[in-house]
Amino acid sequence: MNSSMILSITTFIYAFSGIFLVSSWIFKKSLPDTIGKWLIYAGFSGSSLGIILRWLESYKAGIGHAPLSNMYESLIFFAWAVILIYFFINYKYKNQMIGISSSLFAFLAMAYAAMSPNINDRIQPLVPALKSNWLIAHVVTCFLGYAAFSIAFGISLLYLVKLKKELDELIYETVAFGFIFLSIGIITGAVWANSAWGSYWSWDPKETWSLVTWLIYAALLHARVTRGWQGKRIAYLSIIGFIAVLFTYFGVNYLQGLHSYGK
């Protein structure tokens, strides 16, 4: 068994958990919900095992490093982070929508990693700029943030379809959760940049887009807390914020800058 095999199986597990959770929601039955939830546990175990195996495989290849160094590895980690955030938020708020949104995002990320012709799944050695203890702290916090924003995006779409009041509160809480991790992600990135290049902020496109994302969500939180914005307006802002997340993650690879190894 190697990491790629486990990760391919995991991709299907996430797909099935999404199908079970959605059908439980549509047909209002509890059995598919239970199966879907168990599949999420199975998927998370698969993701974790795959990441650990890939880590070990990199050591066997003599270029040992945490599997967080390129687009393929980041997508696999993203799926793992989405499910981790799911456990946390679902434990606090117990809502079926969180599970649907999370399993679909985990599936999409893993499927994209496996299918996209531009994404290389080989284990590659680290370029000098990435050889730092900050790599893990920076990538993990950023991706926990991205994961929470993705779940918030999913809930926002569901809210616009169903207009349930509890979903509105959930969007806010999930965004707040993502906002902390994005902030810590930007901060660890700044500290790292300062130790590698002597500048904590260089207006590199990825940095700038992460700031744009931060500003949009900061506007959302202020609108909500102090101006009492609710419902559709918050859902739309959360969708706009998520577009900025996507651009921070994928889009900036088409612009020149310091983060080119993320391709």
Add this chain to the structure above:
Amino acid sequence: MLWNFFASVKLTIALLLIIAVISIIGTLIPMGSFDIYHSFGFQILILMLGINIVICSMERFSQTLKIISIKTPSTNISRFYNSEAKETITIEEPIEKLKRFIAREVEKGFKNNVTDDTNDKFLIFAEKGRLTRMSVYIIHISILILLLGSLVGSILGFTGYVNIPEGSEVRNIDLNKSGHVYNLGFAVKCDDFDVSFYDSGTPKEYLSKLTILIDNKPVLKQDIVVNKPLRYKGISFYQSSYGLIPPKEALLNFNSKETGMSYKINVKVDEEIDIPEKKGKFKLGGLSHYEEVGEAFFGTYSTEKGKEEVVIPLKFPTFDKMRGGDFFISLLDFNKTYYTGLQVVYDPGVSLVYAGFIIMIIGFFINFFMSHQSLCIEITKIDEKTSSVMVSGIANKNKIGMQNKVKELSLYLKEKNYNE
């Protein structure tokens, strides 16, 4: 008038979104054409956001101060009756027994308890986390400290650049913004530079061995790689680039096709020499980087018939054989000296910025994971053996969390065995 303008959260939201849009535009215009982020207009926006943060915080601080300075928790029962986080249950126990138990239970998690005890009714008000209302000011202060730090850095600090050949030392660097020369007040020597590669050919590590000298005496020796700069007297030296020093001469081998002889000649750059056996002339142009073959010497081979370009890559010293002339020229040796390219930074604002970072993270954790929670439990006597219990909670944040907490507490009270 101006105060009211800056006291508005609408302005905050507008400024956040305007700064976002301008930042986006900055990433779309090509690098090097116009630096939007250091333009006057952008800095005015940042300044306005700073003023906005200060005035909004001042406006709200007095209200917060009022809430957190009251001695006892809120005993306004109608707020609790109307709360969404409210459960009412019936318990098969006498009111006296429940009173004591619930009061003890509430004291475990909450402070500032107030009880209101009459014959048929028992009320308890409790709260916690009042000071967490300060978190928003902690976050705002952290952002101001951060902005101040970046201002200090941009006024008092500098960024510069210097190339040091192996074995040489420098005292001056070129400043990036002004282009002026800056005297460091000490010397930096590059003892050695090394670049290593993975088998695949991608770079593995750039390493410079540096020495700091004062009055020609070494005071500090340190190896630097990309993520490990050298710091001395507040000035940091970062590994940034490298290159080969253009060589002044090279030892070349001229191989004659006709006679099979080869002639070793030390050729100086830009000096035309006669090729043995009277086969023409050769002039070494220098060392350059080629897309296809990498670093290579280039030169011109001339005879009466005309001129020909000669390329001798370092990786393939006998490459010129393929040209198919009377002579082919191969590389035997040359003095290969690297220079290391260092980014030199002095930024006295960094400690302020880092302080801002730490305070911001603390503020976020208090703000998002803690809240000011008030709890009210009302026990009403139904008869000698039964009581009705209302559990109600109010939180300034995380309302769903409060609802769950109230549900859990009422479930616990209902299922508890009071005879143990």
